[in-house]
Amino acid sequence: DEHETEALPEGAAGTVVLDRTPFYAEGGGQVGDTGKLEWPGGGAVVTGTSRTAQGLFRHRVRVVRGTLSAGQAVSASVDPARRETEKHHSATHLLHAALRSVLGTHVTQAGSLVAPDRLRFDFSHPAALTPEEVVRVETLVNRWVQADLAVDWRVVPLEEARQAGAMMLFGEKYGDAVRMVSMGAGEAVSVELCGGTHVARTGQIGPFVVVAEEAVSAGVRRLEARVGDAAVAYLQELRDTQRRLVGQLGGTAATLEERVAKLQADLKQAQRQVATLRDKLAAAQTAGAGGAAQLQEAGGFRYATAALEGLDAAALRNAADTLLERSGADVVVVGSGTLLVAKASEGARQRGAHAGNLVRAAAQAAGGKGGGRPDMAQAGVKDAAALQVALGAVEEALAAAAKP
């Protein structure tokens, strides 16, 4: 519902076309510029810039002061974030060249995103980059940055660009005259056809850091990197994380890995000790509970119940096994904490006992739930008092299970 208007009043949003503009329009993977327009008695913010197929630059604006009338002369200024975007854009050209140098000339650009705080570069390559390859690419880009190469752009006939070895994108339509961006005088390290905006010298890019490497699709990889202020901020974040870890784990940054390895080994050993102790605890408790005197009878089955302490599910199942073996019972039900395990001997099962049904009935009597196989099953209740109620309900449940 766009229409032409003679004036945009304060608060209104619209699109403005200027006869000349310093703004860069969204395209070639680079985001459009933002900034402001000012005139005597008024001002507007530019929230984005795009370009029509006819080459008109459309500035999306919101008037914040005064009225913007058609024909008004304005002073246009681009948001300083553009400088950071330019650094990231120039870095993608160096990255492209470095990838071809390290991985091979099969590498071609498959897409890119350039923003003030990061860049993303997609390229054809059949495998994930090894950490060593990432380091080599990163080192090469940083060398080219430190070499402070001159960045030049000029419009040349397409054929001349081709002869200069300019990187061209497959499937892209180029006109007869193309904009060629090269980095490095004489033997350029990078020559690309590109309409974007760039730094004047590569030294302005600042530090270059790869922050991620991942797959986009089969045969296409993606690198994400940061340069300039964003790279420094990223490195500071890493340093702060390291400092906090050293504070928590002790030692120094240099001994951090060693410290983590030692903690992991200690933890494994402690877990093994806990498992051993649990089994001993189970054995000691079932020895006490397994005396023949504690065997009871219901529905023609000899059974034993025991409330044990401090056992997890695995230790509780072992305890049920041991108790069934040693006590000579047909059926055992043991509990620990809020967990119940029932086990029925083969003979008992033939006479109608079913561990799953039994443990379900016992748990239900205490407001819990569970069930499982005829030989072994488990259930849960809400607390220790409910566990006692459930164990007390075994007798009745077992009597009900007996075949008439």
Ligand SMILES: [Zn+2]
């Ligand atoms: Zn470019």
